[in-house]
Amino acid sequence: MFALKYLPILINNEDVSSLKLTPSILDLDWQDTSTKIKRFISNYVKQSGAKGVVLGLSGGIDSCTVAALSALAIGGEKVLGLMLPEEETYNKTDIKHAKLVAQKFSLKTNNIDITSTLKAFYASIPNFDPSDNLCKGNVKARTRMIYLYYYANKFNMIVCGSSDKSETMMGYFTKWGDVAADISPIMDLYKTQVRKLALHIGIPKVVIAKPSSPALWPGQLAEKELGIEYELLDLILYGLEHFMDTEDIGKQLGIEEKLVKSIKSKWLSAEHKRRMLLTMKLEYRTIGTDFRLPRNP
């Protein structure tokens, strides 16, 4: 994709460093992008011999988009959206939105209240601190992962993740929780790009327009927690992705370099969450370092 954007720049004899961080730089051919993602999903399902995909369907934009793309790729009857609400963050509107998308794209759903499971977890942890939102919230995300993998195991399906590039770069997810999946079809798209793709494939506008939330505790909002709106964050991340220095990014976007540096620092320091199992090299070939094998599903 970057090639398509760079070419006009090269043709105009400008230097590549003259990359302009304007919202249009995030534009892609959405028809082509959705075709590619659908092919990616159907190809993986076919190669793996799975009967379909299971995914967590929160009613948020990311999961609704991935659910819809999965249904368009392999047929809604092969897509199971698990709605996994719990009492603290129960949101009627989200459930309504999840159902709306499920109906529109003809996918199967299952609504399982996980409150009792979570309570059992909390009660069984000797040092459980109910006031620690982060630790408690992560238990929720990881519990949902257990449900998804149970269904995947039981019904020979693959787990389809719905993390986007903005939150993944920022480390804004639960390690082994919401990010755990077999494939992650939209992980190379920033949040604002997911919004455009969602619109293109027909996700209802009410779903696209509402503020994102991981729903790990009541009132949690992604942009508030990240301290920045996605429109700006995505352009900063795009600049960092393209090896721009922080000073240039700050100047172009009319913001303090300090903010860009803090985003860069969050991105880099979260690498441990994006990689598998760090080990120590002791032998001839080592898992995760120089054991390089193709990923045959």
Add this chain to the structure above:
Amino acid sequence: MRKEIKIALAQINSKPGDKTENIKKIKENVVKAKKHGADLVIFPELSLTGYVVRDQIYELAETIPGPATRTIEAIAKKSNTYIIFGMPEISEKTQATLHNAAVLIGPEGLVGKYRKMYLPTHSVFEEKRYFRPGYQTAVFDTKLGKIGLTICYDIFFPEVFRLARLNGAQLIVCISASPAIRRAFFEILTLARAIENTAFLAYVNLVGIEDGLQFWGGSRLVGPNGKVLVQTRYDEEDFVTCDINYGDIKPMETFVPTLKDLRSELLEKLKNSAENL
């Protein structure tokens, strides 16, 4: 030597690590090409093994000649066609020194091979980790004309194509395994290499998704004037044939006389500058 030939571009989706399956597919396409009256069938880079095979490459690589080329020789002989395909080659003199090779086989047997000179090792590519670069251009004088072989990333280096042309190539073949994000580059470079060398250029790219990399296909045959004579579909397996006439080179070579105007002293300067980059 014939002046007019029919070329088939066989844009296949190779199954990573499965040579038996891929040879079967090569055979099917050659049979199909023969039915279309093709003289030459071209397959993508590393089409024998698939592109993303990583450490498995050590098990998959073969000598040239070797079992795979002998099987393809039998196919070429039976169908009386020429075949170009890509495979990992292991040197006969060593046990783990590999090359990314393009092989030309005809009804008469193995005609020759080319070892990829420019091995991409950046972005998603890790070819230098596995392969040793080649040092020679490869142009073969066949019944179908003088055919030069190149592979994928070589196309970013005009000197590879220029050398092939200076060694007489009328048809330069570039077999490829290019992922989707690079399509715009290749669509320009295939035209540029054909025009600047006033030669036919056959570009055959892989398709399919390997390890999250979507190879985009879009194989094409370009005339010496830069005209795309035929093109396959994007992203999916496809097969096309096209007739070419080497007589089309002459009017272009007189109209854009790049070979006549070539300044050899600049090449020496290029060499010196490259060494001091």
